[in-house]
Amino acid sequence: MKISNESDKLKYSNVWVVAELLSGKIQPVTHELIGVARSLADARRSEVWVVVLGSGVAGQAGELFSYGADKAIVVDDLRLKGFVDEIEARVMVRLIDKYKPEVLLGAATARGRALMPRIAGMTNCGLTADCTGLGIDPENGDLLQTRPAFGGNIMATIRCSDHRPQMATVRPRVMKALKPDAEKTGEIIYERVKESDTSKIKRIIEIFHSDETTVNLGDAQIIISGGRGMKGPEGFDLLRKFAAKVGGAVGASRAAVDAGWIPYAHQVGQTGQTVQTKVYIACGISGQIQHLVGMQSCDMIIAIDKNPDTPMMQMADIAIVGDLFEVIPEILNELSKI
Amino acid sequence: MKIVVCIKQVPATNEAKIDPETKRIIREGSKAIMNPFDTYAIEEGVRLREKSGGEVIVISMGPEKAAACLREAISVGADRAILLSDKAFGGSDTWATSYVLAKAIRKIGDVDLVICGKQAIDGDTAQVGPEIAAHLDWVQATYVMKVEDVGPRSIKVRRMREDGYDICELDFPAVLTVLKDINTPRVPTLKGRLASQKMEIPVWKPSDIEVELDKIGLDGSPTRVVKTSPPPPRKTVTKRIEGSPQECAQQLVRELRIRSIL
Numbered sequence: 001m002k003i004s005n006e007s008d009k010l011k012y013s014n015v016w017v018v019a020e021l022l023s024g025k026i027q028p029v030t031h032e033l034i035g036v037a038r039s040l041a042d043a044r045r046s047e048v049w050v051v052v053l054g055s056g057v058a059g060q061a062g063e064l065f066s067y068g069a070d071k072a073i074v075v076d077d078l079r080l081k082g083f084v085d086e087i088e089a090r091v092m093v094r095l096i097d098k099y100k101p102e103v104l105l106g107a108a109t110a111r112g113r114a115l116m117p118r119i120a121g122m123t124n125c126g127l128t129a130d131c132t133g134l135g136i137d138p139e140n141g142d143l144l145q146t147r148p149a150f151g152g153n154i155m156a157t158i159r160c161s162d163h164r165p166q167m168a169t170v171r172p173r174v175m176k177a178l179k180p181d182a183e184k185t186g187e188i189i190y191e192r193v194k195e196s197d198t199s200k201i202k203r204i205i206e207i208f209h210s211d212e213t214t215v216n217l218g219d220a221q222i223i224i225s226g227g228r229g230m231k232g233p234e235g236f237d238l239l240r241k242f243a244a245k246v247g248g249a250v251g252a253s254r255a256a257v258d259a260g261w262i263p264y265a266h267q268v269g270q271t272g273q274t275v276q277t278k279v280y281i282a283c284g285i286s287g288q289i290q291h292l293v294g295m296q297s298c299d300m301i302i303a304i305d306k307n308p309d310t311p312m313m314q315m316a317d318i319a320i321v322g323d324l325f326e327v328i329p330e331i332l333n334e335l336s337k338i
Numbered sequence: 339m340k341i342v343v344c345i346k347q348v349p350a351t352n353e354a355k356i357d358p359e360t361k362r363i364i365r366e367g368s369k370a371i372m373n374p375f376d377t378y379a380i381e382e383g384v385r386l387r388e389k390s391g392g393e394v395i396v397i398s399m400g401p402e403k404a405a406a407c408l409r410e411a412i413s414v415g416a417d418r419a420i421l422l423s424d425k426a427f428g429g430s431d432t433w434a435t436s437y438v439l440a441k442a443i444r445k446i447g448d449v450d451l452v453i454c455g456k457q458a459i460d461g462d463t464a465q466v467g468p469e470i471a472a473h474l475d476w477v478q479a480t481y482v483m484k485v486e487d488v489g490p491r492s493i494k495v496r497r498m499r500e501d502g503y504d505i506c507e508l509d510f511p512a513v514l515t516v517l518k519d520i521n522t523p524r525v526p527t528l529k530g531r532l533a534s535q536k537m538e539i540p541v542w543k544p545s546d547i548e549v550e551l552d553k554i555g556l557d558g559s560p561t562r563v564v565k566t567s568p569p570p571p572r573k574t575v576t577k578r579i580e581g582s583p584q585e586c587a588q589q590l591v592r593e594l595r596i597r598s599i600l
């Protein structure tokens with residue numbers, strides 16, 4: 001909503017988080033969003049509210065309070081099984097109109113990146129994607145939203161002074177969850193899906209759970225990624241073992257995906273996913289610029305390659321010069337000793 | 339079937355180099371290209387038309403030189419193109435951009451399907467597609483990895499999710515955003531290239547699409563960039579580990595433990 005005068009802005013308060021659900025379960029990114037929402041709400045002397053949209057979700061609200069939420073709005077309805085963007089967006093727009101949150105945060109996941117812009121479009125609000133920093137301007141209380149732009153080459157700070165709520169998405173693993181306190185409780189508000197929310201919607205015909213088609217690269221702490229140097233699909237078996245050992249996910253360069261060695265869902269880079277993990281281990285990836293823009297914001301980059309002069313080996317924090325087919329089994333061996 | 343594909347011209351990164359000091363990408367002087375994700379959107383639009391008949395119209399908002407991308411789309415099978423170009427559009431954020439594109443889609447009229455790429459590689463937001471759907475109040479499916487079926491009144495698609503995928507059916511009019519694995523785009527034919535050079539590309543201004551002027555451009559955009567700064571610096575020193583595979587492995591595990599990663 002566009003709001004030009006200051007007294008109307010005062011009608012908006014509290015920091016909202018849209019809970020992220022997958023297969024009907026609240027995901028850890030929700031706790032991370034509550035963590036950052038808590039600091040924003042404290043700076044604004046307001047509350048953290050979490051909106052849970054789903055089917056069979058009512059029992060999960062308790063954990064939200066232990067992570068720092070003050071209130072939870074629960075909309076538990078069979079029609080919210082699966083992800084029907086149109087219904088969820090209409091429900092959210094009604095709730096926003098009714099309770100007037102000052103800030104609305106969502107996860108930058110497949111669902112959040114469909115739902116949040118739909119809400120922003122409907123409410124005439126700005127939306128900042130993939131924020132890595134969120135703060136409050138001490139002078140006027142506006143939300144300051146910082147995000148990487150141009151493949152992480154610039155950090156841009158963005159504000160939406162004249163619109164409420166101020167909306168942003170954050171990727172999993174970017175913000176920190178507070179330590180849960182089981183003693184904490186909060187108020188649950190139950191809201192409903194209205195008949196009018198369900199007109200002109202898509203029909204979900206089937207839902208498939210699969211490990212093979214998708215990979216939760218966004219949610220991983222460590223990504224073990226392979227490129228042309230893996231020489232074939234069998235090479236990725238080695239990386240899967242490595243990833244399993246360290247609790248990581250398997251990534252890939254475009255070259256490996258285009259060669260058909262591993263599905264596209266694993267692709268990191270300009271036409272794949274942009275990742276921001278704690279550790280990125282590049283195995284036999286030379287480091288074409290399109291790949292680098294997708295992973296250069298990772299905290300720590302480790303490269304393994306026979307050739308010490310590739311762009312990847314040059315940019316890595318740790319560069320291991322050697323045959324990855326010999327080095328990785330030794331790493332697995334060393335890890336077994338811990 | 340009337341299909342509109344929305345495309346964007348973006349700076350190319352493949353000509354950029356890495357700054358040896360900061361280890362960041364230098365973009366100065368890079369060429370403009372079609373957003374790579376949009377090539378899949380165009381291809382899917384053309385394939386749907388080949389199957390069901392109708393026409394594919396590509397639209398883009400941008401400077402005049404963005405017409406080059408529209409010509410590229412014509413060369414691979416799009417039927418016609420419209421460029422939305424005017425000073426007043428400049429500085430639009432995703433909300434204002436999607437508002438302009440939605441207005442253009444209304445102006446084109448009787449559109450059944452809008453297809454966008456998943457996201458543009460310069461902004462990386464993935465917002466314009468769903469925002470177009472919101473402005474039009476049409477159904478949407480994002481992260482589409484496959485078109486399962488298309489009929490006269492609806493389309494069935496497969497959407498990618500973090501934990502798998504789903505199949506959903508959308509009645510027209512609808513908006514899709516597509517992933518790279520939906521298809522392999524064709525290369526232009528000589529005939530296609532010639533056609534694209536001859537094609538007249540109309541340029542639409544704000545008055546052509548009946549937009550409210552206070553909702554477009556920099557002033558009409560809800561978001562405002564207030565500051566840009568360099569990203570936190572990457573360590574410029576690369577620690578190189580060499581030796582026997584076992585020595586390398588031991589040293590790496592040691593390094594990871596020092597940093598409390600393991």
